[in-house]
Amino acid sequence: MSRIYIPLLLLFLFVMEGIAYDFIPSAMLDKGWLFIAHWAFIFIVLMALFYDLEYTYYSILAAVIIGLMTDVIYTDIIGVYMFAYGLVVYLIHGMRKVLHANFFVTLLLVILGVTLVDGGISFVYYFIGINNMLISDYLLQRLLPTLVLNVIVFCILYLIFKNRLSKWSVQRFDTKSS
Amino acid sequence: MFTILIGIIILVGLIGFSIRDRQSLTAPEQFAKDAISWMQQIIHTPVEYVSSIITNLDDMKNVYKENQRLKEELSQYQQTLYEIQELRKENEELSSIIDKTDSDKLDAYHPIQASVTARSPEQWFQQVTINKGLQDGVEKNMAVITGKGMIGKIQSSSQFSSTVLLLNGFDRSNRISVKVNLPNQEEDASGFILGYDKEREALLLEFTDYDREIKEGTFVFSSGLGGVFPKGLEIGEIKEVTMDQYGLSQVAYVETSADLSNVHHVIVVDRMMDTSTQGVTGEEEE
Numbered sequence: 001m002s003r004i005y006i007p008l009l010l011l012f013l014f015v016m017e018g019i020a021y022d023f024i025p026s027a028m029l030d031k032g033w034l035f036i037a038h039w040a041f042i043f044i045v046l047m048a049l050f051y052d053l054e055y056t057y058y059s060i061l062a063a064v065i066i067g068l069m070t071d072v073i074y075t076d077i078i079g080v081y082m083f084a085y086g087l088v089v090y091l092i093h094g095m096r097k098v099l100h101a102n103f104f105v106t107l108l109l110v111i112l113g114v115t116l117v118d119g120g121i122s123f124v125y126y127f128i129g130i131n132n133m134l135i136s137d138y139l140l141q142r143l144l145p146t147l148v149l150n151v152i153v154f155c156i157l158y159l160i161f162k163n164r165l166s167k168w169s170v171q172r173f174d175t176k177s178s
Numbered sequence: 179m180f181t182i183l184i185g186i187i188i189l190v191g192l193i194g195f196s197i198r199d200r201q202s203l204t205a206p207e208q209f210a211k212d213a214i215s216w217m218q219q220i221i222h223t224p225v226e227y228v229s230s231i232i233t234n235l236d237d238m239k240n241v242y243k244e245n246q247r248l249k250e251e252l253s254q255y256q257q258t259l260y261e262i263q264e265l266r267k268e269n270e271e272l273s274s275i276i277d278k279t280d281s282d283k284l285d286a287y288h289p290i291q292a293s294v295t296a297r298s299p300e301q302w303f304q305q306v307t308i309n310k311g312l313q314d315g316v317e318k319n320m321a322v323i324t325g326k327g328m329i330g331k332i333q334s335s336s337q338f339s340s341t342v343l344l345l346n347g348f349d350r351s352n353r354i355s356v357k358v359n360l361p362n363q364e365e366d367a368s369g370f371i372l373g374y375d376k377e378r379e380a381l382l383l384e385f386t387d388y389d390r391e392i393k394e395g396t397f398v399f400s401s402g403l404g405g406v407f408p409k410g411l412e413i414g415e416i417k418e419v420t421m422d423q424y425g426l427s428q429v430a431y432v433e434t435s436a437d438l439s440n441v442h443h444v445i446v447v448d449r450m451m452d453t454s455t456q457g458v459t460g461e462e463e464e
Contacts, residue, residue: 014214015218015221018214018218018222018295018299019296020299021299022297034301034302071192071196072211074299074305075298075303075305076303077196078196079188079190079196080193082189083185083189086185087185125302130302
């Protein structure tokens with residue numbers, strides 16, 4: 001089942017990112033705050049923590065594919081999102097050995113992940129010359145609103161999918177070994 | 179560690195590949211864009227329906243006031259309409275005298291209706307996706323307008339969808355040749371839109387001649403001389419006139435007429451006069 005559901009869910013979240021702009025109240029946009037939706041990424045982090053086993057790397061594959069799609073469809077420059085998503089999910093996947101995943105640890109990892117991804121992307125764009133924001137402006141105007149938006153979405157996704165992902169993981173990988 | 183190094187190499191290669199000024203997209207890119215745009219359209223339609231109901235409820239509060247004002251304006255429009263009819267007739271007569279056909283006019287264009295299906299979540303790229311592509315005649319660099327004014331130009335188009343670069347994402351590499359309507363003088367002031375000033379949230383306009391008196395609140399139109407955009411597309415209204423940082427030329431800040439953060443239905447402007455043939459005939463005449 002998870003073979004079909006997970007790609008479909010990822011695709012749905014990815015498409016929703018393109019519509020996210022419509023949901024954000026325009027009063028907040030007028031203040032110059034940038035809200036960047038990393039919803040598919042959050043789902044991939046959940047995947048890395050609850051779906052993947054230590055020796056399976058489906059979440060990283062998903063991160064690279066979704067990153068590449070974001071690059072092609074939503075931006076002009078290919079490679080930035082792909083690399084940032086892939087690398088950060090790889091780090092989080094590595095961390096699951098050390099950490100016991102409950103809600104707060106996951107929340108912390110999502111905040112860390114989104115910060116790293118968004119910081120990394122902005123850093124690369126700064127070098128290419130697309131982003132010319134000062135670092136203090138960046139922290140206040142882009143990182144903070146982005147974190148708030150993504151943490152809200154994370155709470156929703158966590159409630160809906162945490163148990164399901166664990167269940168799918170058991171179904172998928174146990175039946176294979178037996 | 180090794181994979182990360184290879185990743186960095188691929189990253190740099192891909193950035194290098196995609197950052198140069200490309201004429202058209204590669205086939206896989208076009209396919210991905212079309213497929214996603216199609217899905218976005220399916221999801222976007224109900225979302226837009228709901229959000230439009232909410233805005234409608236919001237609008238209802240002002241209905242009475244607006245109605246009063248519109249009635250006043252309507253009576254004025256009747257008169258202008260009559261004037262326009264007369265002028266158009268006269269224009270047609272004069273044009274027929276000098277054998278000028280429709281396709282020769284700088285301001286003639288062929289409209290292509292389209293709907294916005296998505297907006298880039300990465301907000302440093304001011305891009306929206308629309309649901310018309312090469313198959314519908316949409317090509318790179320065409321102007322995109324709404325009922326209120328110009329909103330941007332086509333950045334890239336694939337077979338069934340296209341990406342629009344909004345005016346607030348413009349920089350020096352995509353300048354627009356514009357004219358400013360001066361009410362009391364015969365000639366219009368001309369200039370270029372150089373880009374978008376993010377701090378002032380306005381377009382930067384540089385005038386080619388600098389000793390004109392330009393008032394705030396005058397309208398800025400595209401001049402049709404830039405090559406791709408037809409003449410007479412409304413771009414915005416002048417907010418402030420100053421000198422540039424060296425004091426050599428006059429610049430103005432232009433507020434866009436169209437609301438760039440709330441775009442749903444757009445018109446892609448396909449200029450009727452073929453720019454390439456225009457160049458050829460121009461050379462022949464000389």
